[in-house]
Amino acid sequence: MLLILFALPAFAGLLLWLARPNVKTSRRIALLISGILIISAAWLVQQTSQGAVQVMAFGGWRPPYGIAFAADALSSAFILLQALLLGITFLALRVEQHGEETLLRAHPLALFLTSGLIGGFLTGDLFNLFVMFEAVLISSYLLLQIPGTRRSLAGALPVIVVNFVASALFLAGLGLLYGMTGSVNLADLSEQLVNAPPNLRRVALALLVVAFGTKAAIVPLSFWMPASYPTLAAPLAALFAGIMTKLGVYALLRIHALISLDPGLSEALIWAGGASALVGVLAALSQYEMRRLLSFHSVSQVGYIVAALGLGEPLGLAAALFFALHHSLVKSSLYLVADELERRNATRDLRKMDFRRTGGGLLALCFGVAAFSLAGLPPLSGFFGKLSVFRAAFEAESFVLLGLLLVASLFTLASMLKIWRFAFARKPAPKKGEFHTQFQPGALGLLVTLILVLGFSAGPVYTYALEAAKENIDGSKYREAVFNAMGEGPIGKP
Amino acid sequence: MLPVIALAIFLLMTVGVYLLMHRSLLRVALGLACIGHSVNLILLSAGRWGERPPIVSSGMQATDVTDPIPQAFALTAIVISMALTLYLLATAVVYSRRGGRAELIPAPENDGEQSSESLSMEFSGRGERDSSCS
Amino acid sequence: MKSFLLQELTRLILPFSVLMAIALLIKGHDAPGGGFVSGLSLAVAGILGFTAYGLGRFRRSLKVEPERVALLGGLIIMISLFAPLVLGQAPLSQGQIQIELSLFSLKLHSALFFDIGVVLAVGGGLCSAACALWETSLTQDGDV
Numbered sequence: 001m002l003l004i005l006f007a008l009p010a011f012a013g014l015l016l017w018l019a020r021p022n023v024k025t026s027r028r029i030a031l032l033i034s035g036i037l038i039i040s041a042a043w044l045v046q047q048t049s050q051g052a053v054q055v056m057a058f059g060g061w062r063p064p065y066g067i068a069f070a071a072d073a074l075s076s077a078f079i080l081l082q083a084l085l086l087g088i089t090f091l092a093l094r095v096e097q098h099g100e101e102t103l104l105r106a107h108p109l110a111l112f113l114t115s116g117l118i119g120g121f122l123t124g125d126l127f128n129l130f131v132m133f134e135a136v137l138i139s140s141y142l143l144l145q146i147p148g149t150r151r152s153l154a155g156a157l158p159v160i161v162v163n164f165v166a167s168a169l170f171l172a173g174l175g176l177l178y179g180m181t182g183s184v185n186l187a188d189l190s191e192q193l194v195n196a197p198p199n200l201r202r203v204a205l206a207l208l209v210v211a212f213g214t215k216a217a218i219v220p221l222s223f224w225m226p227a228s229y230p231t232l233a234a235p236l237a238a239l240f241a242g243i244m245t246k247l248g249v250y251a252l253l254r255i256h257a258l259i260s261l262d263p264g265l266s267e268a269l270i271w272a273g274g275a276s277a278l279v280g281v282l283a284a285l286s287q288y289e290m291r292r293l294l295s296f297h298s299v300s301q302v303g304y305i306v307a308a309l310g311l312g313e314p315l316g317l318a319a320a321l322f323f324a325l326h327h328s329l330v331k332s333s334l335y336l337v338a339d340e341l342e343r344r345n346a347t348r349d350l351r352k353m354d355f356r357r358t359g360g361g362l363l364a365l366c367f368g369v370a371a372f373s374l375a376g377l378p379p380l381s382g383f384f385g386k387l388s389v390f391r392a393a394f395e396a397e398s399f400v401l402l403g404l405l406l407v408a409s410l411f412t413l414a415s416m417l418k419i420w421r422f423a424f425a426r427k428p429a430p431k432k433g434e435f436h437t438q439f440q441p442g443a444l445g446l447l448v449t450l451i452l453v454l455g456f457s458a459g460p461v462y463t464y465a466l467e468a469a470k471e472n473i474d475g476s477k478y479r480e481a482v483f484n485a486m487g488e489g490p491i492g493k494p
Numbered sequence: 495m496l497p498v499i500a501l502a503i504f505l506l507m508t509v510g511v512y513l514l515m516h517r518s519l520l521r522v523a524l525g526l527a528c529i530g531h532s533v534n535l536i537l538l539s540a541g542r543w544g545e546r547p548p549i550v551s552s553g554m555q556a557t558d559v560t561d562p563i564p565q566a567f568a569l570t571a572i573v574i575s576m577a578l579t580l581y582l583l584a585t586a587v588v589y590s591r592r593g594g595r596a597e598l599i600p601a602p603e604n605d606g607e608q609s610s611e612s613l614s615m616e617f618s619g620r621g622e623r624d625s626s627c628s
Numbered sequence: 629m630k631s632f633l634l635q636e637l638t639r640l641i642l643p644f645s646v647l648m649a650i651a652l653l654i655k656g657h658d659a660p661g662g663g664f665v666s667g668l669s670l671a672v673a674g675i676l677g678f679t680a681y682g683l684g685r686f687r688r689s690l691k692v693e694p695e696r697v698a699l700l701g702g703l704i705i706m707i708s709l710f711a712p713l714v715l716g717q718a719p720l721s722q723g724q725i726q727i728e729l730s731l732f733s734l735k736l737h738s739a740l741f742f743d744i745g746v747v748l749a750v751g752g753g754l755c756s757a758a759c760a761l762w763e764t765s766l767t768q769d770g771d772v
Contacts, residue, residue, distance in 0.1 A: 003713070011706045018699045127567055134574045141581060153589040157519070160582055164526050164575070165514070171533045171571055178564060179540035573664060580754075584761055591764055 002056045002069045005040055005079060006119045009033060009086075013111030023100045027090065030107040034087035037114070041080040048076045049464055051471055053481035055124075063124070063482045064185035070124040070482050073468035077321060078121045078250050081328055084450065085242045086114050092235035092336060092443035097343075102233050105146050110239065113139040120247055124482050126174050126184040129251060130167065133215070136247060137163050143236055152232075162224040166214035173207030176200065187479040190257045202262050208255060209265055216248030217299050218306050219276035226283070226295040234339030235443070241295065242332035245302050249324050252309055256317065257475050266310045273307025274401045276300060277408040285415045288350045290338040290423075293415065294331065297374070300408060301327045307405065308389045311396045317469035319388035322462055326373070326385040326454060333370040333447040337363065340444070341423050350422040364424050366448045371420065373451050375413035381451055384458035388465075499539050506532035519586040523579055530575035534568040541565065631680075638680040645673040653747055654740070663743035667750025674755040683762060694755035701748025708742040 012033045016026055047054060054071040057063060071079070089110060093103055116135030123129050144156040178184055180200060181192040193201055210221065217225040225245070232240065252259070252269075259265050280300025287293040305327070308319040340363055345353045373380035376387075386409055393402040454461060471477055506528045513525025541561035649670040656662030674694065678686035687693070 003709075007706060007709060011703075014699055014702045014706065018696060018703065127570075131570060131574075134578075138577065138581070145585070150589065153585055157582070157585060157589075160578065160585070161514070161522060161526065164578055164582075165529065167574075168526075168529045168533045171567075172536050175533070175536040175540040175564070175567070178537075178567075182561070569664070580757055584757060587761060587764055 009111040010115035013108040017108040023095050023103050026107050030090045034090050037083040041083040044076040045080050048073045053478055055481045055485045057485035063485055064183050064188035068124045068482050068485050069122040072478055074472055075121040079118050082117050082243055085239055088443045088447055089235045089239040098233045109139050109143045124186050158224050166211045169207045170211035173204045176204035187482040212248045212251040216245050216302050218272045219279050222299045238332040238335035241335050242328040246324055249305050260312055269310030270307050273303045274404040276303025278404055281408045281411040289348045294334050304389050308392050311392045314469040315395055316392040318465040319392045321465040322388050323385040326381040329451050330370050330374045336444045337367045353423045366444050369448045371416040375416045376409050381454040503532045503535045523582050537564045537568045634680045638676050657737045663746030667747040670751035671754035675758050694752045697752030698749050701745045704745030
């Protein structure tokens with residue numbers, strides 16, 4: 001089953017690229033695949049929610065000698081998220097809006113991206129995680145190049161360079177860990193590192209944290225991010241904004257047991273998170289281009305997640321997981337709204353947007369739900385996300401962080417109101433003409449529904465996140481499952 | 495042997511970071527390659543490389559040789575960094591063919607200043623295309 | 629860049645480098661070599677081919693785009709990932725057979741199938757990248 005989740009998208013992507021069907025068939029196949037993925041991911045979530053861990057060892061070698069895929073509650077939550085976002089992206093990619101060529105290229109590449117992401121979420125092996133990171137990055141570079149314009153070429157270069165350096169740091173840290181323990185299996189590492197020399201361990205783990213932090217775009221390492229997706233077709237930008245930083249967040253969550261061996265690192269994560277939350281939102285406030293504004297917001301929101309993660313304890317990790325799920329959905333839907341706004345107004349500049357071209361109605365409703373969820377107004381998912389982060393900060397008696405985050409969320413509300421004021425609530429300009437275009441909510445509507453569902457079922461989802469967090473901190477079930485992947489027996493087949 | 499490897503790691507990393515400071519993409523790519531190789535040396539030295547022979551010949555015990563797993567790591571890392579360097583250089587070539595200079599500079603900014611025609615071109619995916627296979 | 633000398637040399641070298649690639653592939657499981665190296669030497673052969681004869685003729689004689697070769701390689705890799713499942717084993721499991729011929733013995737692994745995929749993916753991928761770069765850098769001279 002784990003293999004299907006990982007291999008099906010890659011297989012389908014290869015077939016789509018090789019067979020080059022026409023757009024309609026391609027779109028149908030892509031939607032079908034994402035449907036299957038959603039169903040199997042939901043099944044996986046249901047299986048692992050009781051604390052069971054699904055494991056599959058490759059080649060009949062028993063971990064820690066062999067490579068294993070393992071899915072616990074944490075990984076299956078992220079897998080389900082990615083499957084949902086993929087389906088929505090495919091739904092939002094339309095021939096009429098984005099052109100045949102974009103669709104034909106985007107379908108296989110997005111499937112490869114998904115395969116890499118799911119592989120990354122599943123793998124229980126640090127080196128395999130590196131390979132999956134690279135698979136994700138390479139497909140994302142190719143996706144970034146789809147427009148093929150000078151701007152997209154130039155925009156992708158800093159992303160490639162920064163991520164290359166981050167990957168190099170990741171590998172260096174991995175090399176040090178292997179030199180210390182002779183293992184890259186996460187379950188094995190968490191046992192062996194306890195007795196490792198603390199200074200060397202700190203260096204190795206710090207390298208990993210910096211590498212993952214770069215991918216997650218937290219503040220001192222985030223400068224590549226806001227410039228990176230300006231030319232992407234909107235649904236793909238939504239996918240990127242929703243999930244790309246989350247792979248870094250997931251990796252940090254996954255190695256949390258290792259990070260928590262070193263209190264200094266957790267401390268660093270807390271303050272980096274707090275700084276991201278504030279700096280990101282201040283940068284966002286000063287922007288007038290909606291996509292840039294939103295990507296600075298991503299920096300800010302990832303800050304909340306990382307700060308919660310640094311706080312540790314089940315409360316912090318649960319808050320991080322819940323907030324990550326909420327933020328992916330909200331950020332994706334805001335990107336879709338941004339695209340719709342830009343297309344109706346034929347400009348990217350908020351100042352030039354006109355209320356009458358924007359039209360109110362459904363689009364305004366969608367924006368309202370997503371934006372006020374991001375800002376954290378009560379009945380919506382963002383409220384519960386922020387509440388859980390604040391609670392974790394409160395319980396940890398980290399009041400400075402609490403203050404930082406509260407200020408940041410005030411600014412978040414302000415920046416959302418800014419978009420609202422410019423795009424939706426502005427006084428009609430004295431220009432004549434009818435601009436209103438037909439709006440089919442489709443994918444956006446689905447996303448907004450998901451946000452509402454997450455908001456109204458916050459209780460069960462939070463319980464799930466809390467269980468996942470407890471399990472992640474305890475780690476015994478994970479270790480047991482991974483080490484017994486092949487049942488009782490020798491090391492494995494010869 | 496280990497101090498020599500450590501020195502090599504240090505030198506490669508220094509050269510790599512120095513080259514990264516330049517704007518020219520060619521130098522940046524070379525710098526990235528240097529960093530990649532320095533990391534590969536770190537990986538290899540994690541397997542106690544340099545103390546024991548790296549290749550098994552007949553009649554040797556498995557414990558007589560270097561740990562092969564870091565070698566596999568390094569091989570994978572080499573493949574990936576090769577692919578990325580190739581991609582970076584290809585991007586640079588295509589970019590300079592389009593009239594840009596192969597330098598790491600901010601993307602041409604036309605924040606909101608685009609005419610509606612060019613914007614709609616971009617949205618419908620009918621901008622200028624490249625014909626690269628990959 | 630159509631030089632007579634290069635073309636004749638290529639004609640000589642090309643079969644050998646393909647042979648070398650095959651040898652590296654088969655011996656590669658427990659001797660130095662393997663799918664990746666074999667793919668590289670195949671790609672070098674391809675690059676030599678189109679440098680000597682020009683891209684047009686290279687494409688015509690190859691009859692299939694290198695890009696598709698790479699994708700086919702990827703497909704083979706995926707299939708070999710799944711194949712052991714059909715036999716009721718963990719994915720990526722291996723088996724081996726020993727073939728005794730009169731002159732030499734040959735050890736064949738089921739991993740060979742996987743390696744063939746790697747050869748095609750690496751060789752085809754590098755070749756297609758090189759073709760694309762060659763094409764872009766020569767369009768100004770009109771030499772292709």
